[in-house]
Structures are given as C-alpha cells and as structure tokens.
Amino acid sequence: MSDHSLADARVEDRALITAVMHRYAAMAKEEADFAGMAVLYTEDATIRFPDGLEVGPHEMAKVVRGNEPKAIRHHATTIDIAFTGDTEAQVSTMYLAVTDEAAPDHWGRWEDRFVRQPDGRWLISDRSIVVDGAAPGGWLARHYGGG
Template sequence: MNTDAGDIQHLIARYPVMSDLGKPTDVVRLYTAEGTLELPDGREARGHDAIRDLIRGFHAGIAEDARTAHVRHHVTSHSSQSAGIDKATATTYFLVVTNSGIDHWGQWQDWLKRTLDGGWRLHSRKVVVEGAVEGSWFAHAYPDA
C-alpha cells in the first residue's frame, strides 16, 4: 500500500472512533477549512463551525433516545483512488450498531485534498444510508431519508 492510500485509510478509520467517543472538535479537524458534510436527509454543513454544530446536534439527538445508549460505527470495506496529484476519492462501507443491535448501514462517499504539509483531509463527505432495521433509531430519526 502506498503512503497516500495508507494515510487516507488511517484518516477514514479515525473518523468513526472520534465521532462515537463524542469528540466533534476532533472530527472537524479531519476536514479542510471549507469542507462539507452531507447527511442522508439532505442537510449539509460547510466549514468547521457548521460541521461541528451539525455533529453536536446529531449527538444531542442520540443522547435523548434509549435505543442509542451505545453507538458504534464499524468500517467494513474501504477503497480510495487518486483523482490527481493533490486529490483523491474514497468509498467506505459502514455498519452502525447500537445497544439494540444492528441499526443501519451504508457508505461514505468522500472527496479528499492533500494539505500543505503533505497529509490528507476530507473536503466533502456524503453519508448514504442504504438500509435500516425496522424500528431502529435511524428509521425513527430519518423517516424520509
């Protein structure tokens, strides 16, 4: 695995850990300053402050629901490709498990940019949910997604 592919895989692997631990400020550091995050219901946040606020709101909603006393995002498969010298794309499959069991699954569609120091950051992430268990937290929180 070349260094870029390994660095990108490491970046993407850090995302669910930081998110599940409730560290939105750490999650935001994985994005470029002008980065975007799009949720399955079409809401989009642009820039660090907006992404942080969106993630905090997401965590507040989870905290209010007994089905999500425990949430873990599991990365199951990942593929990244160069899109030029300083750009890359990645598709990552995920599975979300709560204290009630499997909740929902889908993929992250990412565009990444190389930083001035040679590292990588998310420039945009689109969360695509492909399925959810009936009665799950996701099915309740995003009925129209």
C-alpha cells in the same frame, strides 16, 4: 476506478487516507468529540446527510439533534481509494453502525473527496453520507425515518 489508480500504489497516501477513515469511525460514537472530528476535514468542507442537511465540519453536532443513542459504534469495512490527481482522491468507505437499539442499526457508505494538504496530511473536503438500509425500530429509523 481507472487502471492507472490501481497501478500507482501510493502506499503511504493510501495508509494516511485509511487512517483518517478509521479515526473517524472510532470517534463517531455516543458523546462524540465533534471538535476532534472536525480536524479530519478541511475548513471549508461540506458534509451532506441523507435528509438533505448540509453542514460544515464545525456544525456536525446539529445532526444528532440531542437524540444520541446510549451506545453507537461505526465499523468501516471496505475502503476504495481512487486517486484523481497528485493531491486529490475519491474514497468510498462502506460502514456498518451498531447501536444499543439494533445490531446492525444502519449501514451504507461515506462518499468522500480527499485533498492532500501542503504538510502532507490528507483531509476530507467533501462528504456525502449514504444510508443503504436501517433496521425497523432501530435508532436511525426511529429518529430520522427509513428502515
């Protein structure tokens, strides 16, 4: 991150981006409202999953593959925001997922590019989901490998 990005407080922009990240974490649960989550992304956004699958914001339900855990909660922890221009930011958010099968079940980070919209909203235009680790025998490890 550049010194310039830290020196430029942009408090309102940081708050709006952080609000998107917390809304996503709150919605990324069992029986998720994928249509509601899609509004946090630009229409042409790309979401990359650790297994190489790439989907648009209206295709996120494909990833679950009908294998939802009975309970899952994502906890966003550190959110690092680096503004790369007036209307773009690179955001790295550490997350921890807890399921009914393991606590923690898996952890990693969301690597996002945010774009400010003409109405002032900040939306995710590109996301890479990185899994740094998973509990052996947990939901993610059993259904998607790893652990």
